Amino acid sequence: EAEVAQSPRYKITEKSQAVAFWCDPISGHATLYWYRQILGQGPELLVQFQDESVVDDSQLPKDRFSAERLKGVDSTLKIQPAELGDSAMYLCASSAGLAIGELFFGEGSRLTVL
Amino acid sequence: DQQVKQNSPSLSVQEGRISILNCDYTNSMFDYFLWYKKYPAEGPTFLISISSIKDKNEDGRFTVFLNKSAKHLSLHIVPSQPGDSAVYFCAANTGNQFYFGTGTSLTVIP
Numbered sequence: 469e470a471e472v473a474q475s476p477r478y479k480i481t482e483k484s485q486a487v488a489f490w491c492d493p494i495s496g497h498a499t500l501y502w503y504r505q506i507l508g509q510g511p512e513l514l515v516q517f518q519d520e521s522v523v524d525d526s527q528l529p530k531d532r533f534s535a536e537r538l539k540g541v542d543s544t545l546k547i548q549p550a551e552l553g554d555s556a557m558y559l560c561a562s563s564a565g566l567a568i569g570e571l572f573f574g575e576g577s578r579l580t581v582l
Numbered sequence: 583d584q585q586v587k588q589n590s591p592s593l594s595v596q597e598g599r600i601s602i603l604n605c606d607y608t609n610s611m612f613d614y615f616l617w618y619k620k621y622p623a624e625g626p627t628f629l630i631s632i633s634s635i636k637d638k639n640e641d642g643r644f645t646v647f648l649n650k651s652a653k654h655l656s657l658h659i660v661p662s663q664p665g666d667s668a669v670y671f672c673a674a675n676t677g678n679q680f681y682f683g684t685g686t687s688l689t690v691i692p
Contacts, residue, residue, distance in 0.1 A: 573625035
């Protein structure tokens with residue numbers, strides 16, 4: 469069964485360091501999402517791509533976060549510099565882009581900032 | 583502004599009984615409603631969905647009910663099993679935009 473691949477699964481870093489997460493969506497899925505989930509809360513959208521274009525990055529803290537999906541396939545989310553409050557699960561998801569389609573999530577990347 | 587709300591952070595149910603998880607929403611333009619299940623340290627997995635034009639969808643032990651007039655949906659799990667213990671997220675979508683609730687942690691007691 470096709471899956472959304474994410475790496476790394478776990479990342480521990482010190483504040484002010486740079487960190488990057490990678491996501492490979494299900495083949496053929498045009499829409500890719502990065503969500504952040506803090507324990508006890510629901511996933512919050514950081515950025516949404518349609519192919520290689522950003523559709524929504526209104527909740528992305530652009531002073532320290534950046535995301536790209538250069539060829540419209542895999543994507544990278546970067547944080548520089550990391551802050552203590554960035555500790556969370558970073559979830560990548562993809563969909564076929566149809567209104568009736570559900571979102572398929574990867575296993576997530578757990579970030580701990582010390 | 584939270585468009586999808588789950589007001590019960592946790593729920594405990596005896597094995598074999600029914601689990602009912604609730605969700606409220608504010609946007610009447612949502613096309614689909616979805617339920618996701620999440621185990622610790624894993625990404626959410628899709629469980630069941632319902633179109634906004636339906637009022638019930640059933641898949642095995644899982645049934646979702648939609649009450650559009652009340653802007654309320656619920657997930658029923660019958661019978662509940664210990665393996666159902668997880669966090670359940672309600673979500674709604676319009677086009678390619680998805681909105682999530684804060685989750686309900688379900689514990690099924692053997």
